[in-house]
Amino acid sequence: MLRVTINGQPREFVEGLTILDALRSIGVQVPTACHDDRLKPYGGCRLCAVKVEGAPRPLTACNTPLGDGMAIETHHPEVEALRRTLLRMLAKEYPRQAVRQFPDKEFHRYLHQYGLADELQGAGDPDRVDDSHPYIRVDMSQCISCYRCVRICEEVQGQFVWQVWDRGSATRIVPDSGGAFADSSCVSCGACVDACPTGALEDKTLLTVGVPTDWTRTTCPYCGVGCEMLVGTREDRLVQITPVPDAPVSRGHLCVKGRYAFEFVHAQDRTTQPMVREGGLWREVSWEEAIATAARELRRITARYGPDSVGVLGSARATNEENYLAQKFARVVLDTNNVDSCARVCHAPSAAAMKQMLGTGAATSSFDDIERARTILLCGANATENHPIVGARIKQAALRGARLIVIDPRQIELATYADLHLPLRPGANVPLLNAMACAIVEEGLCDEGFLRRRVDGWDEYRNFIKQYTPERVAPLAGVEAGGIRQAARMYATEQPAICFHGLGMTEHVQGTEGVMCLVNLALLTGNIGRPGTGVNPLRGQNNVQGSAHMGCEPSNLTGFISLAEGRSLFERVWGTPLQTAAGLNLMQMFDAAAAGRLKALWAIGYDVFLTNPNAEATRRAFEQMELVIVQDLFLNETAKAFGTIFLPCTSSFEKDGTFMNSERRVQRVRKAIRPIGNSKPDWEIICTLARAMGREEFFAFRSPEQIWEEIRAVWKAGAGISYARLDEGGLQWPCPAEDHPGTQVLHAERFPIGERAALRRVDYTPTPESPNEEFPFLLMTGRSLYQFNAGTMTRRTKNSLIRPSDVLDVSPGDAGRLGLEEGARVRIYSRHGEATLPVHVSTAVKAGEVFATFHTAEIFLNRVTGSHRDGYTGTPEYKVTAIQVKRA
Numbered sequence: 001m002l003r004v005t006i007n008g009q010p011r012e013f014v015e016g017l018t019i020l021d022a023l024r025s026i027g028v029q030v031p032t033a034c035h036d037d038r039l040k041p042y043g044g045c046r047l048c049a050v051k052v053e054g055a056p057r058p059l060t061a062c063n064t065p066l067g068d069g070m071a072i073e074t075h076h077p078e079v080e081a082l083r084r085t086l087l088r089m090l091a092k093e094y095p096r097q098a099v100r101q102f103p104d105k106e107f108h109r110y111l112h113q114y115g116l117a118d119e120l121q122g123a124g125d126p127d128r129v130d131d132s133h134p135y136i137r138v139d140m141s142q143c144i145s146c147y148r149c150v151r152i153c154e155e156v157q158g159q160f161v162w163q164v165w166d167r168g169s170a171t172r173i174v175p176d177s178g179g180a181f182a183d184s185s186c187v188s189c190g191a192c193v194d195a196c197p198t199g200a201l202e203d204k205t206l207l208t209v210g211v212p213t214d215w216t217r218t219t220c221p222y223c224g225v226g227c228e229m230l231v232g233t234r235e236d237r238l239v240q241i242t243p244v245p246d247a248p249v250s251r252g253h254l255c256v257k258g259r260y261a262f263e264f265v266h267a268q269d270r271t272t273q274p275m276v277r278e279g280g281l282w283r284e285v286s287w288e289e290a291i292a293t294a295a296r297e298l299r300r301i302t303a304r305y306g307p308d309s310v311g312v313l314g315s316a317r318a319t320n321e322e323n324y325l326a327q328k329f330a331r332v333v334l335d336t337n338n339v340d341s342c343a344r345v346c347h348a349p350s351a352a353a354m355k356q357m358l359g360t361g362a363a364t365s366s367f368d369d370i371e372r373a374r375t376i377l378l379c380g381a382n383a384t385e386n387h388p389i390v391g392a393r394i395k396q397a398a399l400r401g402a403r404l405i406v407i408d409p410r411q412i413e414l415a416t417y418a419d420l421h422l423p424l425r426p427g428a429n430v431p432l433l434n435a436m437a438c439a440i441v442e443e444g445l446c447d448e449g450f451l452r453r454r455v456d457g458w459d460e461y462r463n464f465i466k467q468y469t470p471e472r473v474a475p476l477a478g479v480e481a482g483g484i485r486q487a488a489r490m491y492a493t494e495q496p497a498i499c500f501h502g503l504g505m506t507e508h509v510q511g512t513e514g515v516m517c518l519v520n521l522a523l524l525t526g527n528i529g530r531p532g533t534g535v536n537p538l539r540g541q542n543n544v545q546g547s548a549h550m551g552c553e554p555s556n557l558t559g560f561i562s563l564a565e566g567r568s569l570f571e572r573v574w575g576t577p578l579q580t581a582a583g584l585n586l587m588q589m590f591d592a593a594a595a596g597r598l599k600a601l602w603a604i605g606y607d608v609f610l611t612n613p614n615a616e617a618t619r620r621a622f623e624q625m626e627l628v629i630v631q632d633l634f635l636n637e638t639a640k641a642f643g644t645i646f647l648p649c650t651s652s653f654e655k656d657g658t659f660m661n662s663e664r665r666v667q668r669v670r671k672a673i674r675p676i677g678n679s680k681p682d683w684e685i686i687c688t689l690a691r692a693m694g695r696e697e698f699f700a701f702r703s704p705e706q707i708w709e710e711i712r713a714v715w716k717a718g719a720g721i722s723y724a725r726l727d728e729g730g731l732q733w734p735c736p737a738e739d740h741p742g743t744q745v746l747h748a749e750r751f752p753i754g755e756r757a758a759l760r761r762v763d764y765t766p767t768p769e770s771p772n773e774e775f776p777f778l779l780m781t782g783r784s785l786y787q788f789n790a791g792t793m794t795r796r797t798k799n800s801l802i803r804p805s806d807v808l809d810v811s812p813g814d815a816g817r818l819g820l821e822e823g824a825r826v827r828i829y830s831r832h833g834e835a836t837l838p839v840h841v842s843t844a845v846k847a848g849e850v851f852a853t854f855h856t857a858e859i860f861l862n863r864v865t866g867s868h869r870d871g872y873t874g875t876p877e878y879k880v881t882a883i884q885v886k887r888a
C-alpha cells in the first residue's frame, strides 16, 4: 500500500494508480480536457496539474504515477491560477453561443466554474462547420485540440479517421478524406462525438430535438455482441444514445447501429393498430377483435387439422421472457412442439455441433478472452461489419501484436490486419480445417497431455485425419498448402489461441460439420477450458442465442434441454402433459405447408419471407396456409404478402426484460419510453391470446420479472440470475445459485457430458450446388455494417443514406470482362430465381466469386438463393449459389 496525503488528509492506495485515479477513487475532482478513461494517459492539456510537495512545478495528475509519501494539493491557488490561464487560452475565440446552448458540456462546465463563460467573445465560424454526415455535425471553431477524437478513433475503434495536420498555431484536426467528413473512412461509431468535451463533434439530434431530460440504461437491439447503452429521451421520444462507460462487453463504445439507428422507433409507417385482412384488404380493428379472431382461427385450424398443423416462430429481437412464452404457448396452448426461431437459419449448426461434442451448445469463452489470447482464429465471420465492437476489439488486439488468422473467401477488413489470410473457396471449410488438423498431428503439435487427460477417440482420429494433408487439400480449398501449415502451426503453438466463427461457417450444407472441425482443432491443441482459448460462435441478432435457449426449438426445451431429458420437469412446473415427439423446425414447417400439412403460422418479430432462402419455394408454402399471424413493428414483407392478422408489438426501447448475448451473458432490457400508439409488448400479446384460448392459468403473468422467475424454476443453469442481481450488471450462465458469480470460461475441469470429449471424424461432402457454363459465378450472401438483417429497423434510419441498397460485389477482372462499371445494374440468375441490383467493383472478392447483402426488399436477393440444407440442423446454404450475371 502507498501512504499519501491529499489536501492534508492521510490516505492509503494500492500500487499502480496515477494521481488522477487516486483522486477520483476518493471523490476529489480536478478538471481534465484531454483525459478519457478509455484512452491512454496523455497529459496534453495540463488542466489536471496538481501541486506535489517537493516537485519543482505542478504535475499532471492523469499521467503521473502515484508515489509513496506524496503530499498532494489539488486546489492550491498556484494550480487554480494555472488552470484559469490554460482555460482562457483554450477558450480564445471559442463561440459564446455554444456555451449558452449546452452549459452541461464538460468543457463548458469548466468555463463556468472558473468564471470565464461570460468573457467569451467568439462568434463561431460557419466556414469551419461540416454538415455532410447524416448523424454528426462538425464545428471546428469549437475544437480545443485535446485530440480525444483522434486518439479514440485510433485506440478504441482502430479506424484512424481523424488526423492532425500542420504544426504550432496552424495545427488542425481533419478527417482522412482531407475534405468532407462524409467522404472519410469514418464508420459512424460516434466514439469521437462521445469523447469530444466541447461539442466540436456533436450528434445532430441534440441540435434539432434538444438535450435529453431522462436516461435509461439498456441493451442494444441489434447484434449478438450485447453492448449496453444509455438511452436519452425527451417528452417520450428517443433523442440520443450513448455508450455505458463501464459496460463489460462494449467498454464505453458502440457501433453505428447501436448508437444512431434508433429512428425506426418513431418512423411514420410504424404500424401500431391491430389489423385483420378481409377480401385482400387490411382493416384496422381493436385489440379485442384481433385477439378474438386469432383465437377463433387457431381453434378452428387445430380442431380441423390437428395441433401439428400450426407453427410458432419466436423472435431473435424479442426478450428471453417473450421467447419463453412463445414456446410455452406452442407447447401448452396449441399442444405442439412446432416452435422454432431464426437460429435455424444461422447458428443452429454451432449449437448442435458444440452440444454433441462438448455438452453445451454455446460459446465456450467470453469476449474478454480476445485480449487474453495470443492467437485469434477468425473463421467465416466479418466481425468489423457484423459484430463491430468485437471486430474493433480484435483489431486492437492485432495492432497490439496478437497473431490473427483469417479464414474467409473475401478480403474482409480484418484480413488486412491478419498475419495470415486463407481466402478459401466458399464451401471448403471442412477440408481446410481438416488439413490444419492433419498438419498439427503430422508435425507433432498436439497437446499430448490434454489428449491423454480429456479426449477420447484419438487413435481412430489420428488414422482418419492422415488423408487430409494440406498438399492434397490445397487445390480443393483454393489456398496454398504452406498457408494451411502456417495457420496450423500458429494456432497450435502460439497459445492461448481462441476461435470465433460466424455464418461463413454455419450457413453451409456442411455447417454443423464445419463447427465440429473447429472443436476438433481446439481439442487437439488443448485450446479450450482456459482463459484466452475456446470456440465461440458470433451470434447475429441480439437475442438469437436467447430465443433458442429459451426453448423456441422443436426438440429442445428451455435451457437447450432435450424433450426426452426435460419433459417431466416441465410437466411438473407447468402442471400439464406435453407432446413427446419433436416438432417441425422452421424449414420443415415450410415443407409441411407446401405439402398441405401445416395450415397456420404465427411469426413473431421475424420477416421470414424476405430472409428465408429460395423465396419462390417460401411463397408456394405460404400460399397453402390458411392463417398467417404476423407480430411486428411494421407491416413487413411477410405481412404484406401473406398476413391475415397483424398484431403490433413494441420495440425493446418500450418494454422491460432481458437479452442473452453471444457469450452467454444475460443482461437487462429496460423501458425508456411508453409503447408507441396502440402497440403492446410481445409478452402481453402472448398472454392475452393464451387467455382468449382458455389457458389463462398458465399465462397469468403481470410483468417480465414474473416470467423470469418461472424461467429460473425450469432452467437450472440460470437459477442464480435474478433481476436484482442483473441490476448490478449482466451475468454469464451457468449461474446455478444466487451466490454463484457466473461462468466466463466453460469446460475448465470437465465437460457437461463427462470428464472427456471425443474427437469427431468429419469427412467432406461437397456442396451440391456448383458453377457451370450456364451459371459461372459463385454467389455468397451476407450482411453489412449499416443495415441489419431484413432491414426492418435500419432501413428506416439515416443508415440508408450511408448504405442505400444491396450491391453485388464483383472483382475488377470480372467487371472488366463483363463490361460492368461501378453502379451498373445487373440481373443475376440462379437455378432458383433472379434479382436485379447495382454492381460494386471490389477487390475484396476473387475472380469467379461475387458477394451481396440481402437487406433490401425491393431487390429481394433470396429469390436467387437455393434450398440445400445442413444435414444435421436443416440450416440453409446461403453462401454457395451458382449464378449468371448479365447487365440489366
Ligand code: SF4
Pocket (backbone or CB within 6 Å): 220, 221, 222, 223, 224, 225, 226, 227, 250, 253, 254, 255, 256, 257, 258, 259, 387, 388, 389, 390
Ligand atoms: Fe449494438 Fe452489436 Fe453494434 Fe454493439 S456491436 S452497438 S450490440 S449492433
